[in-house]
Every structure is written in structure tokens, then in C-alpha cells.
Amino acid sequence: MLKKLQRKTLSVAQLVWYSLTLLVGATLTLLIFQLYLDIGPIFQEEAGVLSKQAVVISKKISLFQTLDKDRIYFSSEEVQSVVQEPFVKSIARFRSASFKVSGYTRASANIPAFYTELFFESVPDSCLDIQVDEWKSSEGSDFLPIIIPESYIKLYNFGFAESQGLPVLSKGMISQFPFHVSVSGNGKQHTYNSRIVGFSNKINSILVPDHFLKQANKIYGKPRQTRVSRLLVTFDDPSDSRILAYFNDKNYSINQEGLKAGKWKLMITIALGVMMSIGVIITAMSLFLILLSVHLIIQKNRTLILNLYSIGYRQEHIARFYRWTISTITSVILILSWGVALFLRGVYVDRFATYFKIGNIDSQLWIPVLILWAVVVVVYNLLLTRQIKGVLKML
Amino acid sequence: MIIALDKVKPIYMSEQEISCSDIYMNKNMVFNTREKVLIRAQSGRGKSSLLNFIYGVKSSFDGHIEVNGQSVRKEVQSDHMSYVFQDLKLFDTLTVKENILLKNDLTNHKTEAEIDLMLSQLGLSEKRDEPVKHLSIGQQQRVAIIRALCQPFHFLLLDEPFSHLDQQNVAIAVGLINRELKEQQAGLLLTTLDPCDAFQYDKTLQL
Numbered sequence: 206m207l208k209k210l211q212r213k214t215l216s217v218a219q220l221v222w223y224s225l226t227l228l229v230g231a232t233l234t235l236l237i238f239q240l241y242l243d244i245g246p247i248f249q250e251e252a253g254v255l256s257k258q259a260v261v262i263s264k265k266i267s268l269f270q271t272l273d274k275d276r277i278y279f280s281s282e283e284v285q286s287v288v289q290e291p292f293v294k295s296i297a298r299f300r301s302a303s304f305k306v307s308g309y310t311r312a313s314a315n316i317p318a319f320y321t322e323l324f325f326e327s328v329p330d331s332c333l334d335i336q337v338d339e340w341k342s343s344e345g346s347d348f349l350p351i352i353i354p355e356s357y358i359k360l361y362n363f364g365f366a367e368s369q370g371l372p373v374l375s376k377g378m379i380s381q382f383p384f385h386v387s388v389s390g391n392g393k394q395h396t397y398n399s400r401i402v403g404f405s406n407k408i409n410s411i412l413v414p415d416h417f418l419k420q421a422n423k424i425y426g427k428p429r430q431t432r433v434s435r436l437l438v439t440f441d442d443p444s445d446s447r448i449l450a451y452f453n454d455k456n457y458s459i460n461q462e463g464l465k466a467g468k469w470k471l472m473i474t475i476a477l478g479v480m481m482s483i484g485v486i487i488t489a490m491s492l493f494l495i496l497l498s499v500h501l502i503i504q505k506n507r508t509l510i511l512n513l514y515s516i517g518y519r520q521e522h523i524a525r526f527y528r529w530t531i532s533t534i535t536s537v538i539l540i541l542s543w544g545v546a547l548f549l550r551g552v553y554v555d556r557f558a559t560y561f562k563i564g565n566i567d568s569q570l571w572i573p574v575l576i577l578w579a580v581v582v583v584v585y586n587l588l589l590t591r592q593i594k595g596v597l598k599m600l
Numbered sequence: 601m602i603i604a605l606d607k608v609k610p611i612y613m614s615e616q617e618i619s620c621s622d623i624y625m626n627k628n629m630v631f632n633t634r635e636k637v638l639i640r641a642q643s644g645r646g647k648s649s650l651l652n653f654i655y656g657v658k659s660s661f662d663g664h665i666e667v668n669g670q671s672v673r674k675e676v677q678s679d680h681m682s683y684v685f686q687d688l689k690l691f692d693t694l695t696v697k698e699n700i701l702l703k704n705d706l707t708n709h710k711t712e713a714e715i716d717l718m719l720s721q722l723g724l725s726e727k728r729d730e731p732v733k734h735l736s737i738g739q740q741q742r743v744a745i746i747r748a749l750c751q752p753f754h755f756l757l758l759d760e761p762f763s764h765l766d767q768q769n770v771a772i773a774v775g776l777i778n779r780e781l782k783e784q785q786a787g788l789l790l791t792t793l794d795p796c797d798a799f800q801y802d803k804t805l806q807l
Contacts, residue, residue, distance in 0.1 A: 206694070206702040213693050512689040515657050517678035517706050517751065600657050 207518065211526040214506045219498040220530075223491055224538050230487030231542035231577060232549075235570050237481040239550050242569055244473065260443070261408060262287075263435045265458045278432040287436065292445045297437040299410070300327045300418050304390030304425035308399065310383075323386070325351075326410040327418040332437045334407045339400075340414050349386050349397035352412040355404040376404055390425030408437075446471045492581060495531060496588055502527070503592040510596050520597060524589050531589075535581050543574045601668055601680060601754040601787075603654055605629040608663035610646050610653075622805040623650065625663075633754045636781075636788040636799050641807035647791035648686050650807065651757045654789070655683050682751050686759040688744040692733040696724055699732055700747045707751040718746045721772055738764040745773050749780045756781060758790040762798065774798045 264277050279287075288296055302325035312318035330340065339350040362373040379401050386399040405412065440448060449468070452459045503510065513523055547568060609615065609624050618624040623639065624646070631637055641647050652658035653665055656672040665672045667680060690699050700715055710718075719725050722742040732740055741764050748756065756777065762770045778799070781788055788799065791807075 206698055206705050209698070210691055210694055210702065509691065512691065514676060515655075515678075515683070515685065515689050516703055516747070517676070522706075600659075 207513070207522065208526055210509070210513075211523075214502050214509065215530065216498060216502070219494070220534060223495040223498065224534055226487055226491035226494060227535065227538045228542055228545075230484055230489075230491050231539055231574075232545045233484030234481060234488055234577075235484075235542055235546035235573055236549050237477050237484055238573050239546060239568060239570055240553070241477050241481075243550070243554070260438050260440070260459060261435055262438055262452060262457045262459045265456055277434050279434070279436060284433065284436065287438065290447075290451060292440050292442065292447055292451075294439045294441045296439075297329045297332050298433045299435045299437070300415060300422070301432075301434075302326070302388075302413075302418055303422055303427045304388055307387045308384050309387070310385065319384075324411060325413045325418060327413055327415040328408060328437055329415055332408075332439075333412075334405055335403045337403045339402045343414060344416055347397055349399045349413060349417060350402040351386075351399055352403040352405050352408075353401055354409045355406050356409070358404065388421055388425055390427070393425055395425075410435075488577070492584070496585065499527060499531070499585070499589055500592060503589075503596060507596050507599070510593060511600060514597055514600070520590070520593050524586075524593050527589055528586055531585055532582050535585070536578060539574050539578050539581075543570055546570060601633040602666075603631040603755065604666045605631075605654075606664040606666075608650075608653065608661055608665055610649050611660050611662055613646060618646070618807075621645075621807050623807055631755070631787060631789060633787040634785055635802045637790070638796060638799070638801040638804040639789060639791045639807050640795070640804065641791070641793070643793060645807045647793075647807055648759050651683065651759050651789065651791060655681055655757060678751075680753060681755045681757055682748040682753040683757040684741075684744050684748045684759060684761045688740050690732045690740055690744060690747075692731065695729050695731055696735070696743050697728040699743055700750060703747045704750040709752055710750045715746065715750065718749065718776060721776065722746065722769060723772075736764075738766070738769070741765055742769060742773065745777070749776060753784060753786050755787045755789060758788065760792055761790070762796065763793075770798055 264279070266277060284296065284298075287293060306323040306325055307320065308323050309320040310318055333340075333352070335352065337350060337352065339348070343350050358374065358376065358379065365371070366373050381400075383398060383400050386397045388395055388397070446468075449459075510523055514520070547570065550568065605623065605626065606629075607625055607627060608629070609618060613624075615625060623629050639647060639650065649658065649661070653661045654667075654672060654677070656676045659673045667677055691702065694702065696719070697715070700719075704710055704715065716725070716728070719728050722745070724739060724742055724746075727735060727739060732743060735743070741761060745761060748758075758777075762773065765773065777788070780786075790796065790799065
């Protein structure tokens, strides 16, 4: 009978509004939370791969640098300043050949004779983006392996060969092509057999093994201090948004390809953050609505509550119906939100499957559902008890 | 069970106003269970207030009231007492039967048949499914009396319970109440404006 009496005090319209706003707010919040959990590992994975790779930085070349070449070099203070940045894991310097290098072939039936002046640079082996067997095994031999940028082949095949009517070359063909490299300096000279053994996407230079260049510089090189114009930098987390800001601020040129994930992560995090905030605000508004509704119900039915108390009903009896009603509605709506969020997750997992591998991890949505449910029920019950106590104090 | 009042006075009344009272400011006023007490007073002398103080729904009094040694300030005494309020405290949206069941659901003191019998004795059988707001004050008073009898009690508090009832209905109501008092071996505190000889009182006090 008490239920029947109290049911008449409820406002159906207010309960429907509460249910709808809670459904929208909770679904949005849960969906964004799940989306964040799902795409987080993609960034982590990408960042994990990239953190093992080094990024090349150099100074931007402007009109002033062309006039004063010294400006393209990093001073030891500038190098130190890069090292000290918290997001920098390690740096490596480019080593340049300070002696004369030339490459040539002797004319044969298959290969036309050519001669060209060359330059060499080297980086620590760990900084290479490709693995070549010949790289280490060449130590102490007369064979000199060379890595060239992949862009050089493209430049030749789609630019030079096209315009000069020459045949295009594949990577495999180029790797088969033997030639000689002559190094000379300090009155000494040596000829090596050479071949292109790899193509780098990352380092835009003609690379030889670091151990070779170190040794050759001692024998043939000029006895001057080595200057650094390019650095190879590795980061703890390449998606760290401070990286780009720092290098832009310093006006250094950086290969931004490796940092794309960072930009995307930042943009998506902001977008998800905004949507999550909207979800939380709608949820909070729905809670505010129901708390306001309860406040109004209690105030409007003060006499009824006082009379119930007077004929023997205790505070717990009076609160029970409202507590049960709102807790049930909240639980049903949250479970419904959970279901809708899981369904929508299924939809986006299917859509994203072409691009990313997501959805392998188990949904953790039950955690926010439980937290939300506990918060709503606890806050609501506390407030309800307080409101009814407030009315009974009027006796 | 004993109700003990010690120097009780409504805080909104001066000592001068209650100087002739047998109850207010009395050092040791005791009501025993099985005792029938009539409390008479003119309008505005605090009759309803006294019963509300004893029942524990109002605590705006000086002095001390104890029921079985426990102060009544903390809780409503609905476990020991039943009360027919002067303003009846019925629920307009419920029917006659529902108003009674609302109380009986809490106590399970009477069967539906017993409730129906009381309704019929007090001439309310045809009104049992009518919302109480459609009833006259006299009919509502009878509903409140039946509701008050639907619980175990040691004291029955009646605040001007027959003010809108005719002699015939008063006699029937008194019969029902007397039977319940006897069965429950309970006491009665009845306040009235006019002389009321419906019961055989053990005490008649002037408030």
C-alpha cells in the first residue's frame, strides 16, 4: 500500500528525462572510454617501433647559412642541450670522410666505364634502419659495402633514365653491380672493391661502415676537428608532443615522418577528451536532474512523509521506495548503456579492421559501469536520506 | 508500562498560562497502562501538544517525559502507542480500506475480515473503496479510529476523537475501543473540549 501511495508522488516525465539523458551521457562516456582503451595500444605499438628508430635532425639552411657555412654545424653546447632534453633517449653523430673518394669501373662487355667523385658518411651500426650482412663482415677486408638512399634510385629511374632514354634499374640489379672505390689523402691511396648493399629510407647520405670511416679518416683524413652537421636522435616516446615543439623552437629541421604518430595521438586525444567531457557533462546533468526531481518530490510531499512517520513508518521505510525506483532505473539504464556501447564498439572495430588491429583486448567497460553505478547510487541514497531526515526534523 | 511527566510545559506557553493545570509543571505526573484518563481543557490550552509530546512527534517542551524510563524526545512511540490525531492524518489519494491497510500492513495486527467488520459496524462498508477525500469529517474520524485500532499498543491516545460524530456512532466507536483496550490491556488518554462521558474514566484531569 505504501508503494501505491508513493508511486503517485513520482513524476513520470522527470523519470523519462532522467533515463534518456543518463542513457545518452553514459553511453557516450563508456564508448569514448572504450575507444581510448582500444586505440591506445595502436599508438603505443607505433611509438614502440619508432622509439627504436632514430630521427635525423639538422639545421635549416637559409640564405645566411649559404653565405656562412659554419652555421650549419652544431656546436658542442647545442648537442649537449639536445642530449639534456627529457624526451631524448640517445643521440649519435654523423661521421664524414675528410679525404678524397672516387668510384669508377673499367670498361667491359657488360658495364660501361664511369668515374665519379664521391663522399662518404657513417653512423653507428645500431642507428641503421636496415640490416646488411656484409656490413660487419667487411671489417679488415678489401670489400667496402655502401648504402645509398632509396630516393636516389627513384630519382634515377623516374627522372634521369626517363629523360636520357636509359634503362630503369631494380634494387636487385644495382646490388649486383660491382665497382671500385679509390680513397686517397696524406700521400696515400688505396682501392677497394665495392657494391651497393642496401637502400636507406631514413638517412639521406652515402653510408659506409663506421669502423671503416673511423680508420680511413686516421690514415687519409685531414687532421682537423670533426664538425657535426647532422644528428641521429632516438626518443623514449616519439609520440611525445614536446619533441616537435622543441625542434621547431630551435629552428632545427627534423624528419617529421617518424613523429606523425605523436601528432595524431595528440589530435585524437584532444578529440576524445572533448567528447568524453560532453558525455560526462550529460551524465552529470542527468544526475543533477534526478537529484533535483527527488528534492522536489520530497518537498512537495512533506505532509505525506510526516504523516507516514506519524503513523509509524520509519525513515528507512519511506526512503525504500524512492531508493528502489531510482536504483532500478539507474541500473537498467547503465546496463543498457553498456550494451549499446559494446554494440557500437563492435561496429567501429569492424570498420577499423581494415586499418588497425583492434578489439583483441577484452572490454573493460564493466569497470566504469560499476564505478558510475556506485557513485550514482551512493550519492543518490545519501541525498535522499538527508532530504527525508530534513523533513522529519520539522516535527 | 508507565508514562511519566516531570515539570512538562510547552515552550511557547508561560507558567502563568498553565498555572491551574493538573498536568503541566506537575512534578510527578504518571499514567499507568490499563488506566483510562480524560484530559479536559478549553481551546488553545495545549491538549494536542500534550499528546504530541507524549507520542514523540513534537519536542517543543520544557521538562521531561519518559515512557518506561526512556525519553520520548528521540523517537516516535508508535511501537507502544496508537494515536487518533485531531487532524486525522489520512491520505487523500487512498481509499478508506487502503488507508487502514497502510497501517495494518506495517503491524499485521488485524485480518481483512476484522477490518471489514469494524468498517461495517461503523457504517462505512459502502465507502470502503471511496477515496477518503470524498468522505465527510465524521466519516473520516471513524476511519482514523479504525486505523488506530489496527496495531498493538499499551496506550491509545485520542485527540478529540468524537468531535464530529453523532451519539450512535460514538457509542459504536467506544464499544470497539473498549474491546481493543481490554484485549490489549492498554491505557487510554483522551482529550476533549466538552465534557465526554463515553468511557468510565479512572482519572479526569484539567489541563
